Amino acid sequence: MHGAQRVVVFCLMVAVLPAALLMLCLYLRHRAFADVRYPVAESDILEMINSASSVFCEEHILKMDTPFNAYQAKGKPEMSKTVKKHVRLHKSMSLPDDTLEYWGFFLPSSSTVLLTVCSRYDGSRILVVKGEKNLRDCGLMQPTHQTGAVHHAEGQGNIVVQHDDVLKQPHTTDRTTTQSEDAAVEAPAFKLDGGIAHGGNARNYTEKLNETSVSSFESTLLTCYDGQILLSESFDPSRQCNSTKFLESGSHLRTVHDVVSDGYYYYIFYSDNDYVLNDIHAIFDIHKPTYQFGNYTRGCINETECRFPVKFWSDEIVVVEVPTRDGIENEHEDITILTSVCIPRSAVYSIFPILILLCILVCAFI
Structure with missing residues (x-):
């Protein structure tokens, strides 16, 4: 060169x-x-x-x-077909009127969730929905005037509700038709199990909404998750409901959720009581398939x-x-x-x- x-x-x-x-x-x-x-x-x-x-x-x-x-x-x-992991969670909440707090879980098919819950005062309700990885809020802090018809999710299995009264018969929510594939949710590629989600607006509560907001808050909530609701239930109050220890003895409202399809499931607690800060205590017993x-x-x-x-x-x-x-x-x-x-x-x-x-x-x- x-x-x-x-x-x-x-x-x-x-x-x-x-x-x-x-x-x-x-x-x-x-x-x-x-x-x-x-x-x-x-x-x-x-x-x-x-x-x-x-x-x-x-x-x-x-x-x-x-x-x-x-x-x-x-x-x-590989996911085990026989061995299940048991997760027990004790959760306590203090909810002002027209506020909510939720706990969400990624649950594989064949999981079972046993929930025992009590409320200190009247007006407490629970909503169980199947949603996306990040639960949408639909502007729930803003009052609306929509109707609150409950449309349950279809093809999502059973949630059995057992009340603490031997006079009230347990009832079963059973849906048999298939759900659209558009509602399928995938976890991130690196995550095999999605863990626990927690949120709500109870801690951000600053002032009482107007008198018409009581029904409109619940209407907005039901409209927001229309078609995704697996359970909408109220539960009776008890002045002895002051901690999760109260739930470990006696009979209380108990739900049994048998999961039939993988997804993100949210347990939403909210209060409809104009006069008091409502205390809710819950124990989750989650049995889910685990990886080997x-x-x-x-x-x-x-x-x-x-x-x-x-x-x-x-x-x-x-x-x-x-x-x-x-x-x-x-x-x-x-x-x-x-x-x-x-x-x-x-x-x-x-x-x-x-x-x-x-x-x-x-x-x-x-």
Whole structure:
């Protein structure tokens, strides 16, 4: 090579190509495989994809402020057909008039939810709906004047209601027709189980709505979830209903929900009492199919930091399970940050400086 051609090749080999290799190395280390922070909620099960490369990472570290379980296995875990996980939640709410608070769960098919609930004063109601991943609110703080006809969801199985009086007969809500596929909801690709959602407007209550808002609030609520309602029920008050301990003895309103299709289900509590702040206490007993981790190669239980070696070019994945923490009432406290750290594979990253030196050495023979 002579003249300009030789100068161009020399510049490429000494400046451009080494700079490109260096930038690629830095990008992979500090951007592509940098530390990743995942907001997780209680009862979440996550598949840690795209967080550690089997080529560029030699170790995968997971850290969280609260204890969690993690498993390293080959292939995605399978849902058990026989083993079910039992989650028990004690929840207490104080609801002003025309406000609501909800608890939402992702429930696979064949799950069962047993709910025991009581109210201190009159006017408490419960609404069970099947909704999207993020429950819509339909502007429920704004009074409306729509009619409140209840249209139940179809094809969503049974919810049996049992009252505390042996004189009242349990009744069953049974729907047999199929639901439109438009209502199907998919969880994020990395999340195997959707955990627990919590929200409402009871804490944002600042002033009493006008007198006509009592019926309009409920009308808006029923209209908002028209066609998605599985249960709409009131329950009798009891002055002894001052904590969830009251629910552990005696007979109370109890619902049994047999889930027939995967989805997000929301238990919405609201109060229609003009005069008092209504206390509602509930115990959820959730029995849901769980994933089998029997084929995992490594695991850590109830730890705040887990380390997993990553074999070169392997297809192993890491699954994280966040245990259920009972008694949390502030939704902001339900979220915990899980940090995923990729420890660089030195042997692979050493290729980049070697290539840079080779580029420079080749120039000696041009």
